Amino acid sequence: MEKQMDHKNFYYPPGGILIWIIIALELITFMGGLVAFAVYRNNNIALVQESQHHLSALIGTINTAILITGGYFMAVGIKKIKIGHTDDAAKMILYAIITGLMFLALKGYEYYDKIIDGIGMSTNTFFSFYWLITGFHFIHVTVAILILSALYIGIRRNKYSKDDFFDVETGGAFWHLCDLIWILVFPIFYLL
């Protein structure tokens, strides 16, 4: 039976209050960066639109789908561990790790493609924002993969169970933070 934590309590949101403070601060930071980019874009629309032609909206879309799929696996994994299906939970977290690696691989290809074309941080301000914001997100996904890997090993070693899954929930919250950030970054750089 699913163990219920009182998430309605202010101090116990899913994953714990500390990860939620981090989530709020991270979202505000990334949103600040995106708003700064939007202000820059407002004054340099032609240059931004020309620069956007160097980005592949299709690759961005595929990467979004990959990240969302990873989020789904993580959410199912947490449900599984809560009902005591630890093997299934480990499997789902492993799938989430694989999707994360796929995201990094595709993003890495995109970065490689830009570097080959001679596009770097100093090319113009659009690409300074692009490299900084997507680069920070890349680092977040890398850290999230490391966290999920530690959780996967922990579940396999019976460290976590239906009676002790708080760390898994917290790690999952960080993983979903990467989803939330990308959901906002993707349209701003690739679509609009």
Place this chain on the structure above:
Amino acid sequence: MMIYPMFKPKQITMKKKNILLIIWILLLVLTAVEYTFSEVFRYSKIAFFGIMLASFIKYIGVAFQFLELKNAHPFWKSLSVIIVLLFIIVITILYV
């Protein structure tokens, strides 16, 4: 009143699993819609509002269902929604 404890948890679990599956499919569809809007109505107001609406729904879907914000204290729910709404308002002012 008769209670069947052995059945109830399984029913709840199946329902939750189905909700997650539906949300996942919805998020993928919205991502495809965003891409289509971007390609078909490039740099138009229709594209802007369509993409921003899709992004907002995706954000709410991930936060409330995947991250289980739906079970959290109203403060955390409100904070998440207010932050993203403020962001969308500012972006709309700057873009449109």
